[in-house]
Amino acid sequence: MIIQIIDYLKAHSGAVKLCTWVGLTTIIVWSVSGVDTHHAHTWMEKHIPGFWALFGIISCVILVYFSRWFGKGGIMTREDYYDN
Amino acid sequence: MIISFFHPALIMIIGALLLPFMKGPFRKPFLFLVPLLTFLNVIYLSWHPGTYGVVTFMGKWTLVFGRVDNLSIVFGFIMALMAIIGTIYGLHVKDYWQHMAAWFYVAGSLGVIYCGDYLVLFLFWEMMAFASTFLIWFNRDKGAIAAGYRYLLVHTFGGVVLLLGFVLRYQATQDLSFVLLSEENTQLYTWLIMAGLMLNAAVPPLHSWLPDAYSKASITGAVFMCAFTTKTAIYTLARAFAGFDILIVLGVIMAIYGIVYAIMENDIRRLLGWEIVSQVGYMVTGVGIGTALAINGACAHAFAHILYKGLLFMGAGAVIHATGKSTFTQLGGLYRKMPVTLLFMVIGGISVSAFPFFSGFVTKSMIIAAGFESHLFVAAFLLSMVSVGTFLVAGLRLPYLIFFGEKRSDDATFEKAEDPPWNMQLAMIIAGLLCFVIGSYTPFLYNMLPYKDVVFHPYNGYHLSETLQILAFTALAFFFLKDKIGARATISLDLDWFYRKGGQLFLWLAKNPIQWLDTLWGNVYRVIGLYSLMTTARFWSWFDWHAIDGVVDGSARCVRAIGRRISIVLQRGQIQYTLYFSFTFAAILLFSYVCL
Numbered sequence: 006m007i008i009q010i011i012d013y014l015k016a017h018s019g020a021v022k023l024c025t026w027v028g029l030t031t032i033i034v035w036s037v038s039g040v041d042t043h044h045a046h047t048w049m050e051k052h053i054p055g056f057w058a059l060f061g062i063i064s065c066v067i068l069v070y071f072s073r074w075f076g077k078g079g080i081m082t083r084e085d086y087y088d089n
Numbered sequence: 090m091i092i093s094f095f096h097p098a099l100i101m102i103i104g105a106l107l108l109p110f111m112k113g114p115f116r117k118p119f120l121f122l123v124p125l126l127t128f129l130n131v132i133y134l135s136w137h138p139g140t141y142g143v144v145t146f147m148g149k150w151t152l153v154f155g156r157v158d159n160l161s162i163v164f165g166f167i168m169a170l171m172a173i174i175g176t177i178y179g180l181h182v183k184d185y186w187q188h189m190a191a192w193f194y195v196a197g198s199l200g201v202i203y204c205g206d207y208l209v210l211f212l213f214w215e216m217m218a219f220a221s222t223f224l225i226w227f228n229r230d231k232g233a234i235a236a237g238y239r240y241l242l243v244h245t246f247g248g249v250v251l252l253l254g255f256v257l258r259y260q261a262t263q264d265l266s267f268v269l270l271s272e273e274n275t276q277l278y279t280w281l282i283m284a285g286l287m288l289n290a291a292v293p294p295l296h297s298w299l300p301d302a303y304s305k306a307s308i309t310g311a312v313f314m315c316a317f318t319t320k321t322a323i324y325t326l327a328r329a330f331a332g333f334d335i336l337i338v339l340g341v342i343m344a345i346y347g348i349v350y351a352i353m354e355n356d357i358r359r360l361l362g363w364e365i366v367s368q369v370g371y372m373v374t375g376v377g378i379g380t381a382l383a384i385n386g387a388c389a390h391a392f393a394h395i396l397y398k399g400l401l402f403m404g405a406g407a408v409i410h411a412t413g414k415s416t417f418t419q420l421g422g423l424y425r426k427m428p429v430t431l432l433f434m435v436i437g438g439i440s441v442s443a444f445p446f447f448s449g450f451v452t453k454s455m456i457i458a459a460g461f462e463s464h465l466f467v468a469a470f471l472l473s474m475v476s477v478g479t480f481l482v483a484g485l486r487l488p489y490l491i492f493f494g495e496k497r498s499d500d501a502t503f504e505k506a507e508d509p510p511w512n513m514q515l516a517m518i519i520a521g522l523l524c525f526v527i528g529s530y531t532p533f534l535y536n537m538l539p540y541k542d543v544v545f546h547p548y549n550g551y552h553l554s555e556t557l558q559i560l561a562f563t564a565l566a567f568f569f570l571k572d573k574i575g576a577r578a579t580i581s582l583d584l585d586w587f588y589r590k591g592g593q594l595f596l597w598l599a600k601n602p603i604q605w606l607d608t609l610w611g612n613v614y615r616v617i618g619l620y621s622l623m624t625t626a627r628f629w630s631w632f633d634w635h636a637i638d639g640v641v642d643g644s645a646r647c648v649r650a651i652g653r654r655i656s657i658v659l660q661r662g663q664i665q666y667t668l669y670f671s672f673t674f675a676a677i678l679l680f681s682y683v684c685l
Contacts, residue, residue: 007428025565032561036554044551046461046469057558060470064477065566069573072352081353081579087589 033058094141094155096203097134097169098196098213100127105192108185117180120188124176127199128169135162140205150265153205159539160388164202164324166537167392168195170523171316171399178403178516179309187227191313193220198317202324206265207255210325214251214289217318218244224310225302236305239585243288243298251285254278270329283330289322291366292339292373293346297585300350300362304415308406311358312516315402316395319365323372323391332379340377341468344370348478352574353581355416357405357491361398364483367475368394368441374472375456378463381540386455388538393448393527397440400520401483404434407509407517408491412502417576422496426506431492433517438488440524442480443556447528450556451535451547458545477563481574484560485567490576497576 014021037054045051053059104123111119134157142154157165172195179188197220200213218241225237257278259265270279288295299319303311330336347367354360368390375387407430408423409415424431436447443449453476460469496503508514527534531547659670 007432008425011424011428029561029565032554032557036558040550040554042551044549047466050555055558057555058562060473061477061559061562062566064474065481065563065570068348068352068474068478068481069566069570072349073573075349076353076579076581080582081577082582084355084578084580086580086582 094134095130096142096154096200097127097130097165098199098203100130101172101192101196101199105189105196108189108192111185116185120176120180121173123192124169124172124195127195128173131165131169131199134203135166138162142203146208150208151206152209153266154200154209155203156205157203159541160324160328161202163388163392163537163539164320165199167395168198168202168317168321171195171313171395174396174399174516174519175309175313175316177519178312178406178513180512181510182309184227187224187307187309190220190223190227191310194224194313194317196220198321201321204267206267207259208265210267211248211252211255215248217321218248221310221314221318224314225306227310228305228307230305233305236302239589240298240302243295243588247285247288247295250281250288254281254283254285257281267325267328269331272333283326283333286322286325286329287339287373289318290326290369290373291319291322291343292369293343293366294584296343296346296366297583299366300354300359300583301585303362303365303402304356304358306358308410312399312402312406315361315365315398319369320372320391320395323369323376323387326373326376327384327387331376331384333377336373336377337465337468338377340370340372340374341471342370343367343373344472344475346370348475348482350581350583351482352478352486353579355418355577355579357408357415357417357420357487358402360482360487361401361405364401364441364479365394365398367479368398370475371453371456371472374468375459378456378459378465380459380463381543382462382545383456383459385535385538385540385543385545386452386459389452389455389534390449392534392537393440393452393524396520396523396527397437397448400433400437400517400524401441401487403513403517403520404430404437407513408506410509410513411506412498414498414502416578417490417497418578419498419502420491421494421498421576422492422503423498423506424492426503427492427508429508429514430517431488433521434488434491435484436521436524438480438484440528442484442560443476444484444560445528445548445553445556446525448524448534450528451531452527454547454552454556455545473559477559480560480563481567485564486571486574489571494575 033055036058042051050056100123104119104126108119108123134155138157138159140153140156142152144152144154146152172192175191175195176188179191182188194217197213197215197217200216201210204210204213222237222241222244225233225240255265255278257276261276261278270282284295288298291299303314306314326336344367347363347365347370351360351363351367354363372387372390372394375383375390377383405415408420408427411427411430412420412423414420440447440449443453457469457472457476460466460472498506535545660667
């Protein structure tokens with residue numbers, strides 16, 4: 006059953022993408038208009054619309070590019086590095 | 090009320106010792122029964138908090154084997170539960186030595202959790218280290234023996250540091266009790282004990298053993314190891330070092346460090362090992378914050394972590410069991426062959442990523458909320474950033490590179506891939522269900538936490554909106570960036586470089602410059618020392634022969650010649666001469682005697 010679901014989703018990738026965009030938009034719209042931010046901890050969370058969405062994307066980009074930079078700076082090396 | 094105390098660790102130890110005698114149809118029921126009995130014993134103890142198993146040792150020290158309180162109850166519960174799940178996962182393993190090692194390891198963990206003094210702590214601490222080493226050695230793969238030795242050496246070092254710490258403390262305070270240490274009055278022993286405990290929690294820079302060992306352990310062994318060592322260490326840190334500010338800094342560093350390495354990693358279990366480092370970072374931070382909410386958060390997250398990380402390691406083990414491959418560059422596209430494993434790895438992934446209704450959502454947020462409440466904004470935001478990375482790595486990268494994308498394995502590997510045996514699936518079902526139960530029915534876990542009066546409601550509109558935004562937009566970013574963090578056939582250098590390369594450097598030094606110096610010294614000794622010694626010896630030999638012997642022999646020859654001459658003169662064979670000389674000599678003697 007799991008295989009059929011995945012294959013079905015792969016076969017309808019256009020619809021999946023559309024649903025994803027709709028889902029993302031819904032989350033943002035709901036977060037901006039329908040969520041009480043009075044209990045947020047900082048100023049940024051209260052006053053920047055979709056703060057955590059931005060935070061997610063920016064964090065992701067920082068982590069990915071930092072890891073690549075760090076890895077390519079000599080940390081990532083060949084698999085048999087420790088072999089004698 | 091007096092209750093009968095039987096240490097849960099003792100059940101595991103007795104079970105382990107009896108296991109080799111269990112043959113045929115008795116083996117599997119016995120394997121299930123022993124951890125179950127231990128779990129029931131732990132639950133029984135949790136109904137009767139108190140101090141048990143107090144023994145006077147050598148007339149001087151009071152040992153406490155059974156301290157059952159709010160903190161030990163929650164950790165004892167999850168450890169015993171994980172022992173059942175782990176043993177079910179390994180039911181198919183015929184080699185009883187593996188089960189024995191795992192059970193001794195669990196016994197060590199339970200012993201540490203219920204102990205009340207450093208001597209008992211140390212006893213069970215070392216039991217954990219030694220038993221778990223065998224879980225690595227029982228893996229027959231290349232590199233497992235060496236990894237086991239590295240693991241043992243590192244943990245022996247940690248044990249010695251801990252021993253040094255509590256012995257110094259005993260010398261200073263005459264106290265061996267394992268209680269909260271003072272942050273205001275820190276001594277050398279405080280830092281030594283902390284370092285000893287932190288090594289087991291894999292706090293940088295004492296962390297490299299973890300991904301190294303867990304990626305080399307046997308399949309079942311890794312499932313046990315991912316649960317016990319680090320979380321037992323978190324328990325000990327929460328017991329002795331709650332509220333120590335340095336742990337906040339180290340915990341946040343640890344969380345970031347682990348996730349950066351996990352993003353670069355190519356080996357499934359090393360990636361999960363780095364993920365442990367990262368997640369334990371949250372717990373260390375929680376212990377460092379030290380408020381009631383933070384300690385509850387650390388305990389809750391340790392509880393949840395044992396289950397979802399166990400589930401992820403079980404999934405990874407199923408993949409390795411089926412394919413024999415452990416790196417992303419040799420896997421890919423497996424969803425058609427292992428759909429059940431995919432399902433459970435995704436459940437583990439979304440639990441660790443704090444999806445609503447799964448365990449991470451109700452535990453991780455507690456630590457971050459405690460950070461915000463204590464006005465530690467930098468720490469709280471950095472931990473939020475790490476939770477982005479967690480979803481990126483465990484929720485997206487891991488399942489994507491194993492089950493989706495291009496097929497990077499050879500055809501034979503792909504063909505033989507299949508979902509694991511029933512017992513491995515059953516263990517995954519139990520762990521997966523528990524991840525869901527903890528996340529959906531919060532009183533199950535929250536009622537077990539040490540501070541009962543702390544109120545925390547994870548299911549509110551703001552927290553849900555925050556989590557959904559983070560998760561959804563991380564997934565979006567992954568969609569665009571997935572090729573940047575794809576499978577690459579590399580390893581990542583870490584601080585273990587110093588002792589791994591250090592060992593090789595020592596060997597090289599021994600083989601090359603030290604050997605050269607030794608040879609040179611041999612030559613110098615031969616040329617200068619030995620030659621001059623021989624020359625001197627030859628001279629003295631000559632001197633002895635010609636000078637000393639010459640004098641002695643010459644004197645002897647001289648005396649002999651004089652004697653011969655005298656005898657020629659005095660002993661001519663004519664009696665009148667003999668009488669003449671005799672009387673003359675006697676007369677001279679007499680005259681001399683009279684006159685003188």
